[in-house]
Structures are given as C-alpha cells and as structure tokens.
Amino acid sequence: MIDVAFVVFSLTAVVSGYLVFRVDSMIRASFLLLASFLNVGAVLVLLLAEYLGTALLFMMTVEMIVMALFMVMFMMNPAGLNPMSMVHQPRVAAVAGVVAAGGIWAVALFAEFPDAPVVDADQAVRDLGFELLGQSMLVFESAGVTLLATMVCAVVLSAARGRYGDGYEGSVAPPLDPGGDHRPEDDLVDDDAAGDHHHGHGGM
C-alpha cells in the first residue's frame, strides 16, 4: 500500500515537473510546479517526516500563488492565458539539467544512506524544532529575514501609494495610435490638473 502510494506520488511529481516546461502559460507552469511539490510533500509524509511534508504543502502553495501573481503582473502577458514559451536558453538548460540529474542519481545510487527508522514521530518534530532554533538558527533566521525583506520590497514596488506620493506620478501613458505621440492626457481640458503635473513634488 505504502509502496503503491510512493510510486504514484513520485511518478506524478516527475511528470508534472516535466509538464512545467511543456505548457504554454505562466499560470499553468506555476501550478504544475505546485502539483510536483505537493507530490513531493506526500512522499515526505510517507517517509514519516510528517511535519516537513505537510508544511511543504502549504508553504509551496502560498509561494507558487505569489510567484504566479508576480510573474503575470510584471510581464507582458496580462492574463497568463495567452500562449507563450516557457523555456529560456534551452540548450544550456538541457545540459545543466542532465548534469544535475546525473549528480542526483549518482548520490541516490552510490551514497550510503543511514537506515534509522523513526520510532517516535513526536520526538522527530521536537528535534526539528530544536534544530531550527538551536544549531541552525543563524541560517534559518537569515533566510527568514531575507524572505521578509523580499516580501516588503515586492509590496512596496507594487503599491500604488507610498511615502513619496502616487505611484503613477511621472508615468506616461502609451500613445493612442501605434507609433504616434497622441496620448490620452492630451485630451484633458483641465488646466489645473495639467499644471499640477508639471510642478509636482519633484525630488525624484
């Protein structure tokens, strides 16, 4: 039963990981990657790393949502439904992929793995907690603070309003006619609004 589950989860993880590069949309790619991670999480649960497995499920879920959202937000494909290629530098990537996979297979085949079945799963969760907040605290906290700073920066970048004023200030709308210079604001007749644009809060 456990073996069948292991085969199903690991095959699904590999296949959905492969499909990430075969689909033509950032949203599909992100959530196929998520599907791959979810199956890895299920394998971790099978290995009795219950906390790590379940935490992986929800960490990766939120992470992939944020990734999909920001990718779509900052790229030219506004909906993520338009077809677009999901690969960059395919040759380099293929070589790097084969080398990395070879390394991992070599480790899997030739390394000596400890054979120590988990007896008390509560103890395993407790040990993990002490490890994260003891020996590995510096690594763990550095990663945490870096991620937090990234999140704050992302929010600042995407916020419409900030301490330096409106996020749209100084932005120029694209012309209405391709290649031309007739812009929507040219049609505005409000002189005050136009004047405010020019004498705005400089300081950029």
Next chain:
Amino acid sequence: MMGGDRIDVPSGIDPFHPALAVPVLLAVVGLGAVIAVILHRKVASSLAGTGGSPATSAAAPLREARWLARQQVVTTERPDLATWILAPAAYLGLAVAALSVVPLSAGVAVADVRTGIVVFGAAEALAIVVIFLHGWSPNSPYALISAYRFVAVALSYELLSMFVLIAAAIPAGSLSIGAIVDSQAGLWNVVRQPLGLPLWLVVSWGVTFSGPLAVVDSADLAGGGGVEDSGLQRLAWAGARAAMLVVFAAAGATVFLGGWQGPVLPGGAWMALKTAALLAVLVVGDITLARMSAQRFVRLAWAVLLPLAFLDLLIAGLGSL
C-alpha cells in the same frame, strides 16, 4: 494521510476506517451545506421582511439545485477546460480534507493527526489556488479580474489564519486539533485568546468569499468568478462553497469554543450546537456586512489585523508561561 496504517494517531483517538471515513465526511459536509443554505435564506428573508414566500421554504434550495443540475452547460472561447471543470470538485475535496483533521466528538475524528492545524492550513492555502483557477480558466475578463483580486485579499488573510491557529496550539503544546480541544477543558480559547475568534471569522469569510470579503462571485463584477458558470457547474461551485463554510464553522468551534466539551449533552451534540452557532454568525455577517474593496481590505489586513494577530500570539505565549 487518511487512515495510513503507519501514521499512529495520538492516544485516545480512534480514526474511522478509511472505507467509512469518506462517506461519513461527505454526509456531514453535505448535510451541513444544505443547512447552511437554508439558514442563509431564512435569515436573509427575515431581515428583509419577506418571510413566508415560496422562495424561502426549506425545500426551495433543493428544488433550485435540481433545476440547475438539469440545465445546459455552456462554455466560453478557448477556456482551460480541465481546471474549470475540476475547480468545484477540488474545492469540495479540500473542504472534506480539512474536516478530516477536525474531531467531531471526543475520539471521533477521521485523522486527528499530530500536525492537524498544518494540514488544515494546507487545505486552506490550496483553496486559494482553486478559487483563483476557477476564475482564471473560463478566459473571461470579469472572472479573471475577480480571480486576481481574490489572490490579493487571500494573501492578506492567510497570515492571520496561521497566527491564530499557532496561538491556539501554544497552550495545547501540540499541533493536533484534538489536543487543542483538550487544552480548553478549563477555559475556552475564545476567552483565553479573545482576538482569535474574530480574526477567524475574517478568515472564514475570506476562504468562502462571503460577507465583507465577497470579492469573487460578486455583483460589482457581474458575477465575477462565476459569471461564465452554468448548470451543474454553478450548482457544484455553490455547494462546495456552502460546504467550506460549514468546515470553517466546525474548525472554529473546536479551536475557539471548546469543541465537544460541555455538560449533560453528549460531545457530538455540543459540537453540532457550537458549529451551528458559529455558522449562524458567519451567515448573518455574510448578509449584513458590506463588501470591502480589495484595496481597503489589504490595507486593513496588513496595518491593523496582522498586528492584532501578533498580539493574539503574544497573549497566548504569555498565558502559557
């Protein structure tokens, strides 16, 4: 996870047999969803003063469901059919998976695993993906806008959920929901951590996109995420959403209202009463509270509610010293 024979559950909790667990959960969730829909209509009609009309009878939702199920399903141009069709099923599946870690009475849980609140949180996070995909897949502008708008709201309430659940786990010394109920034998968390339940209500409205956080299928986007749904799809989505509401009421009852604990009545009855009470609060809020614009909620969530969640965590930590 469910009933895996190598995952030993905490002592005193007997999981159902896996073959029994899924039908039992579906029955609980299905019955709860029907009650939630009927309750919603009754409250709405009594608040509007239109009680007694045929549309508010208890059988009306079932009649409408039968009618919807027989309608033609229409589709859009170039949708992502797989995610569109699977979204309601996945949403219902997540509701059932989340309920599987919630004990319905003393020792009656499908899988009261030691990482219960983490599993619950994972189901909640995956619900965001499903709700997003449901709006994204029809390839339709209003549905798409609602999907992106929901993600902005969802990322803001998701952290609240994590913090209030962790705060509830601190006095229990365990991530298992059964242990969290046991830890409330003397004093319920609603008193001990007064900020927890109100924040949980916000999260519940968020996950079921109702009340102040009704940003998905809302009228301001002509139906939003559900604008292209028809027939059976519309019915499945509405049913799954009612089921999710019941699951969040049940989880709130265990985490904040002492779950099955109470005098005289059996544990299951107390659990049903508390779940129904919380469901009523959620439904009344759904009907009476105005929808907030996503931008205002995001500001409120990060500037006010998140610090309150930290305070909740601090109170829980100091209380357990």
